[in-house]
Amino acid sequence: MSKSARLQLLRKLALEYQELNGSRYDILNEPPSASEFMRLVHISRPVVIKGMTQPANTKWTNEFLTSAMGDREISVAVTPTGRADAITQGVDGKIYFVEPWVEKMSMNELLSLLLRLENGHYETDSNSEIYYLQSQNGNLFSSSSNEVSEFKPLLEDVPASITWATEALGSPPEAVNIWIGNEASVTSVHSDPYENIYTVIRGVKHFTLFPPTEGWCLQERTYPHATYTRENPGSPLNIVPSSSRPVRWSSVQDPTDPLSLPPDASPLHISLEAGDTLYLPAGWWHHVRQTGLTIALNWWYDVEIRGMNWVWLNFLRGESEDLTDGNE
C-alpha cells in the first residue's frame, strides 16, 4: 500500500474512533470489581480511580523514606535535560535515542537533589543535572527477576498485586515500579505492551494520552541508540553512541503542544493528584510531566495476546511505520 493510502486509512480509523468515543474519560469513586475492571480493559479507555489509597500515601514522608532506606544505594537516572529515554541531538548533529546515565546514591541524597530543585535553585544554576528515579525494571517486584529490590524496606507498604486486576487478568503483575522525581523531568511519549495501574503517592502527575489509533500522529522513526556518559566523576554528561540496536521512537518531543501534532490528533489530558490512580490501557501513548516532588507506583500486567487485541495494536504500529521519513 502506498504511504498516502496508509495515511488515509490511519486517519479514517482515528476519526472513527474519536467519533465513537469522544474525549471523555470515566472517574470511578472506588476501585472496580474484577469483572468491572475486565470490562474496562475490554473497552480499553483510560479511567481515573479514586479511593485506592496505599499505606504509603500517609507514611512516605521525606523523613520516613530517608530513615527507612538508610545508606542503601538506589539507581537514579541522570541527564542534563530531564529527558531520560528520549530523542536528543548529539554534538555530531545527529539525533539519537538517548538513555540516561545511572548513578547510585542514597534516598537522602536523591531527595535532597530533588528538593534543591524544588526550591528553585535549578533556575539559577545552568550546570545542574536532573535526577529521576525511573529504573522501571520491576524495581519493587518483578515476576521475571530474582534480584533483591533496592527498595526492600519499602516493600511492606506496597501491594505486590492489585487484587481486582490480578483476578480480572488471570495472573499477577509482570513488574511493580516506584518513580521519584520532580518537574524538571519529563517522560517522552511512548506506549507499553502492558495494562498499567498507576497511582500517585505524593505530588501531581500530568498525563497526555493518545489512543492506539493516533500512534501515526506521533511520527515514530528509528533512531540510533546512545547513552549519556560521564568520563570521570565530576565531568559533564556526553551523548555517546552505543552498539545497541536502533530504537523506534516518537519524533514528537512535546505532544502537549498542539502545533507539534497533526490536526487530527485528539489527546486526553489527565492530571493525577496524590491518592489518584489511572488505568492506562495497553498500547495507549503517554507523555508524563509532574509537579513538585512526585512519588508514584505502578503495576504492569501483561497485555492479552490472544484474540484480535494484539493483531490490531501491531497493525496500527506497522501501518504507521516510515510514514514521515524524509520529513524531518
Next chain:
Amino acid sequence: MSKSARLQLLRKLALEYQELNGSRYDILNEPPSASEFMRLVHISRPVVIKGMTQPANTKWTNEFLTSAMGDREISVAVTPTGRADAITQGVDGKIYFVEPWVEKMSMNELLSLLLRLENGHYETDSNSEIYYLQSQNGNLFSSSSNEVSEFKPLLEDVPASITWATEALGSPPEAVNIWIGNEASVTSVHSDPYENIYTVIRGVKHFTLFPPTEGWCLQERTYPHATYTRENPGSPLNIVPSSSRPVRWSSVQDPTDPLSLPPDASPLHISLEAGDTLYLPAGWWHHVRQTGLTIALNWWYDVEIRGMNWVWLNFLRGESEDLTDGNE
C-alpha cells in the same frame, strides 16, 4: 484504496490473526465466573462450556412441550428449501435475500411436522416444505418489546438472564430465543452484533465459524429483498420481491465446503450436543446445521460499542465491501 490493496490488507490481517490464535478453542468444564467470562469476551474466541444444564434439558420431552403449550399458536418459518434468511434464485433468474413465509401452528403440529421429517418422509416427498422455529425476535424474553411471548408456559424453565454473563457485561440480555428444527433446516452464514450464549437442549447443532478477520472470505454482496409467499392456503411458496431495502449478505451458500472458500479461510467446526453451551463472540461468522429434532436456547447480549471493538468490526466489514463485485 484499490480493491487489490484492500484485499491484500484483509488477507494480511486474517493470516496474522490465524498465526497468533491457531484453530484451537477452549472447552470449560463448568461455567466461568463473571470476570473469567469478561476475559473470554475480551479475547473474543469461541468457547464451549460444559455443565450449564437447564431444567429444560430433562423436562422438555415432546409430551411435555405438547401438553404445556396446548393450542397456543407459535410462529414458524416455512421454506421449500430449509434455507430461511438466505440468498436464493428467483424464477426471474435474479438472486434475492429471501425471508421465510411464517405460519402459525400449535407446538404439537410443529413437532409432528419435524418428526415426520426425522422419520425419513422428506426424502420421498419432494413437495414437503421445511419448518423451522427460528423467530429470533426475543421470542422468549425481549428487553425492547412488551409483547407476550408465544412460549409463555415454557418461560419458567428458561433463565431470563445468565448470571455470570449479565454481571460481566453489565446489563441483561437484549433477547432470549428458542430454536426448534431438524436437519432439513440450515442457517446461512452471517454475523450478529451480539455476544451470544447458545445452549443445546435436545439434538446436535453443528457450527462452522469464522473470525471477523475472515469476513472478506465470505464475499458479502447486496441482494434485493424478497419473501416466500403463499397466495392461497395450500398453494406452493413463491419468491416475491418486496419493497424492503436490499440486504448485504454472504454469497457463500455452503461454507462447510472448502471449495467455496478462498484458501486463506480457516473455519472452526464445533458441534454442540444436548447440554453443551457455546460462547459465540460478537462479529464471528457462523453457519449452523443440526442433527435430529433439535431444540436450542440463546441469550443475546449487546456488543460493547465503546473503545476499539466496534471500530474494528466496522472496519473489517467496510474494507471487504464490494471486493468481489462482478465476480458472480
